[in-house]
Amino acid sequence: MAPVAYSGRMPNTALQKQLLLHEQLYTDLVEEGVYEVFPYYNDEENVQFIPPMCLGLRKHEVLCNTLQIGKMMDLNVTNNSKEATRGGSTKTLIHFAQNVKNKVFDRFDYGDGANKQIYGHRGKSPRYALEAITVRTVIIFAPTDEMIDEKDIYELASNMTNVKLRKVERPKYKHDDFIAGQDVMHDVYNSIIEDLPENKKNVTPDHKKKTNRSFSWWIGLIIFGVGLAIVIIICIKIFRGKKGSEKKQTVENT
Template sequence: MMLLKGCFLVIFILTFRNLSLCDAEEFKGENTTVTSSTGNHTKKFILKMPLKDYRNETKKKVKKIKLKDGRSATEHDIGSMDGYLLMMIRLTSELPTKKCPVLLVHGMFQSSDRFLNQDKSRSLAYTLDDLGYDVWLFNARGNKYCQPHIAYAPHVIKSEFHNYSYEEIGCFDLAAAVDYILSITTFKKIHYISHSLGGTFFLVLNSLVTDYNEKFDRAFLMAPLGYHTTITNTNLQKELDDPTSLHEALIKVNTFEIFPYEAYGPIQDMVPDNCLGGKTWENICNELQIQKIMGIKSYNNTVAETRGGSTKILIQWAQNIKNKKFHRWDFGDSKNVEEYDGKDPPEYPLNAITVRTKIIYSPDDDMVKDTDIRALAKQMKNATTRKVKRANFKHDDFIDGEYVMEDVYSGIIKDLEYPKPLVKRVNGTKTPETKSKPTSGSLADIPWSALLSLVGLLLFIFISIISCCKKKDTNGACTT
């Protein structure tokens, strides 16, 4: 009987531990290297180019650092499939139990600094770390943390190094980051939280490389850039109305990146208005509010502090704005036929995305319209939307807003802590979303791990009572 009791005790312990895990169950694995399983899938969809999987050839370094608030973190060097050397930051919580990994992804021409420079009282990264989540900060190729390439020097072979749009970042950089996190942690899936173009990376990857839908548990996209049937900033729309001519003009003056290195040099101060390397396009820089986008606090910033990324990112976004679609890179009619078997670039197949996704938007966003956000979510199988209730909430307020913790982050954290079941469709439409309640709900809302733990507990109590009551003292009472 004691042996039986011991067995049920072990069952109870093993099942109870699942209560602290996210829906992405923990698993044990000995593999500590990034696999190359995505190569064939990505090659099928991405732009035609000679590819070699550099991820396992790259020396992976882990460096301990201290963040500005004094907490510990580590920098992780990884390689993308097409040879870019990337760096991620991992916060190391001091809590004894780590929860599901969470990947925070920055927006257009930004870096992980946008999350780390938030005030501590409204910092999403620090709050999640304090709650025990395994927090990772992404950096896309071309920003100040991801300048190296295995073959191209960024300031020597500029046209090759900066020959990427946000499609390559999604299918190569984000894929490499996800694979790396899963390879060195004990989880099958991660959570994903992004702002602006960071949401676009997610949409691109999971629509084109559908295997990755199985690697995300929950996704929270704050104001992702996708559909642009209308744009609030009509001046910016006018400036970007001819993306083909703009791209050709930038190439002619040897400008391939935001804040081109050759225009400012490595240490000279720069003026953010000239983000494209000259006065010719300063209206674009001003209308983009490049200073806000990149988190530049003053007009005196060295090039090392403000590296942004390829101008092709801006051009692809302009193509989507002009064509009022969310589509792949437009090469022009003749090249499109060669690349895509049609004159028009194909739209991203959003209905292939199955990850549970919450898209958070503001009706007063100056970069993406609420109607386009809702149209985007409608195309996805398991997406819902949440509107920010505060009036005059702008695009950069998702990072810099004074009340962003109250307006946005607290809702994300609540959804992580008390996840709801998958969104269901009835006759092709999604069922209305209800607020999550941590202490009530139907049996179907209870995680299977909790049910299993409850069964284990009841069995343990039942066996203990039987064992106990077989031993009676002289008064007929159960002994302990």
């Protein structure tokens, strides 16, 4: 649902502008010791679990607001609990920003030196091998999603195999509507439920053999049961016929 992979054409221009400065943002966060969304400090009395403080620093308030953290995480304007604001790694945010800026879907770029150590070569980080994904996949997206352009969805699909696209045609359908939309059951989830029985067709050869053997066993049992019933019926008729003849013979003798 609404996969954020290729994002170079992101319609949310305000967020895109912030993410293009990811190198400075990453430097600032590392220098401040911020490695997670809604970071927890030892001095918890000063922690503000409010959407604008998602990165712990007032100077990144614009980014938090542009990301619509409050709406995405269904947070209150004030007084959110630590449990309600459990977020994720800021590295994920920077990784996302790298791919937005470079218009690619690559692994995390650590820079030449670290890339050599981690990936085995200098230069850019390697691409994700999307062609290796062969499992049957349905990509559900909305043309009005502010986080992903429709062309980015097509680019993602073109690099995969065994994939089909499903478009949500509802006007002004947004990225968070895939989770919190009022009609998400009708617009998205029902189609997923309808797809589930199709998985029964995708059984392994071993499972097919077991299924066939099980089917043959039941057929054999039914045939045996029918045959046994016929034999019993014939025996009953013969017994009744023999008993009737003996009774008739006794009457005649009398």
